[in-house]
Amino acid sequence: MPPVIDVVDLEKTYPDGSQAVRGISFSVEEGEFFGFLGPNGAGKSTTIKILITLLAPTAGQARVFGRDVRADATRTRTVIGYAAQEVGVDDDLTGRENLMLQGALYHIEPRALRRRVNELLELVDLAPDADRQAGSYSGGMRKRLDLATGLIHRPQLLFLDEPTTGLDPQNRAGIWSYLEDLNKREGLTIFLTTHYLEEADRLCGRLAIIDHGRIIASGSPASLKAELGGDLVRLSFRGSDEETHAQRSRAAALLEGRAFAAGVRDDGTELVVTAREGGRALPQILRVLDEAQIYVDDLTLTSPTLDDVFLKYTGERIREDAPVQNWRNQRMAGFLRAGAGGRARRRP
């Protein structure tokens, strides 16, 4: 059986010269939950729009269920569902009317359609609010209605462009469980884009990381993280830019090549030590630095995240909001000098 999605050397240059997609290749098998993770402007929506036949590629091929999406646009549209990055809900209609209208566009027979609409309203927990105008819905409810709209015709493949952007954590978690259910219980193949690391990690069996129109890494979240070689111990030092730079260089020279440190990297603000077992490496790192009278100001022990994968391949962090930032801004002043009073934190 051919892959559900098969993309080869796909390129898209917009008329103004923007090279949004610069030669990407990937495939998605039936039943997969596949993710496209990347920062703003990476080319995610452009790729989705080509796959759902809204946009013509400049070069390369895109096949859905074995057929070229452009040559077979009408057929492609009947087997796919799509929820856009911007919610496509009509505010003047009720939730139910939105779904009925969408079903009518697919020429679903009225009785079957009413049944399907009830089913979907249950699925996304909108049954109690079904007969209220969508304009009065919260952001999370609108996203859920939009998701249901994309499912009305029982597609075999669902495209979701940033399904939880702008939602609060509770609504985001709600959408995640609907999507997991759709994928696991109903076997629906899902292609999702996101710039939320946690979302990609939790939902996607396999993902591609896209940046500036190119796929820079792909694989399962676990395998991508495993490539980083273990836990990360991040160390920072106190002083002026010059002083901290000098301390990082000295510390790096002392730690490089030690059995407990699989890798040492200066990322410009922190010294990042990779260790197979971070918990064991930590006291050894501190001992070495203490002996050389290099005092650690901040210290964190983390398991690798997809952000670290992104950093490894691009040299930058994915520009994401809230949780990771907050965590990063917490300080552990004077860890080493505080001795037993200091606490190391492990990020989950």
Ligand SMILES: Nc1ncnc2c1ncn2[C@@H]1O[C@H](COP(=O)(O)OP(=O)(O)OP(=O)(O)O)[C@@H](O)[C@H]1O
């Ligand atoms: N219609 C257009 N005309 C010209 N350039 C465009 C057009 N649409 C997108 N671009 C550019 O192409 C690049 C990729 O855009 P795209 O919308 O695919 O990114 P994205 O990964 O979906 O980003 P976001 O996370 O912000 O939604 C960006 O540099 C964008 O400015």
Ligand SMILES: [Mg+2]
């Ligand atoms: Mg987009």
